[in-house]
Amino acid sequence: MRRKSEPKNHMSCELRAVSVNESVCRAIIGVFLAPENPTATELADIKCAVSEAVTNAIVHGYGAGNEGIVYLGAEIYPDRTVRITVRDKGKGIEDIALARRPLYTTDTSGERSGMGFSVMESFTDRLRVLSRPGAGTRITMYKRLS
Numbered sequence: 001m002r003r004k005s006e007p008k009n010h011m012s013c014e015l016r017a018v019s020v021n022e023s024v025c026r027a028i029i030g031v032f033l034a035p036e037n038p039t040a041t042e043l044a045d046i047k048c049a050v051s052e053a054v055t056n057a058i059v060h061g062y063g064a065g066n067e068g069i070v071y072l073g074a075e076i077y078p079d080r081t082v083r084i085t086v087r088d089k090g091k092g093i094e095d096i097a098l099a100r101r102p103l104y105t106t107d108t109s110g111e112r113s114g115m116g117f118s119v120m121e122s123f124t125d126r127l128r129v130l131s132r133p134g135a136g137t138r139i140t141m142y143k144r145l146s
C-alpha cells in the first residue's frame, strides 16, 4: 500500500527491549493518535496490535538478556490512514508464512499461544512482515480511522 500523499504527522522512537516497554509503546501510540480522535474501539485495537508486535520483538527477537532496541514508528496520512512500524534487530524469522499461522509458536514454556500475528491481522486493515534470520524483523501495520 504505497501512499502518494505525505504524512501529516509522524513520530519515531527507540526503546530498550524490556517488557515494561510494551505498555510504554501502547501509551505512546495512544498519545500520538489522540489528536485524530479515534474511537475507543479503534484505539484499543491499535494499542493491542502494537503491544503484540512489541512483545514479539522483545520476547522472540531478542529473548532473555534485554540486549537490544525496539524501534516504534507511526505516521498519519491526510486520509486518516495510520501506518505503524515495529522493528527489531534480533534473530529474525525463518519461515514467515508459518510464523503467521494461528496457533503457531516456537515458545516451549507454555506461556505463549501463537496468536500474536492473528491479533495484529484482525485488529488492523493490513499487516506486512519482513524478516531476515540474523538481521531482524520489521512489522508494518495499516489502519484507517473512521
Ligand SMILES: Nc1ncnc2c1ncn2[C@@H]1O[C@H](COP(=O)(O)OP(=O)(O)OP(=O)(O)O)[C@@H](O)[C@H]1O
Residues within 6 Å of the ligand: 052, 056, 057, 058, 060, 061, 062, 088, 090, 091, 092, 093, 099, 100, 104, 105, 106, 107, 111, 112, 113, 114, 115, 116, 117, 118, 137
Ligand atoms: N520479532 C520476532 N523475531 C523473531 N521471531 C518472531 C518475531 N515475532 C514473531 N516471531 C516468531 O513467530 C511466532 C509466532 O508469533 P505470534 O506472536 O503469532 O505467537 P507467539 O508470540 O508465539 O504467542 P503469543 O503472541 O500468542 O503470545 C513466534 O513464536 C516466533 O517464533
Ligand SMILES: [Mg+2]
Residues within 6 Å of the ligand: 052, 055, 056, 115, 116, 117
Ligand atoms: Mg506474540
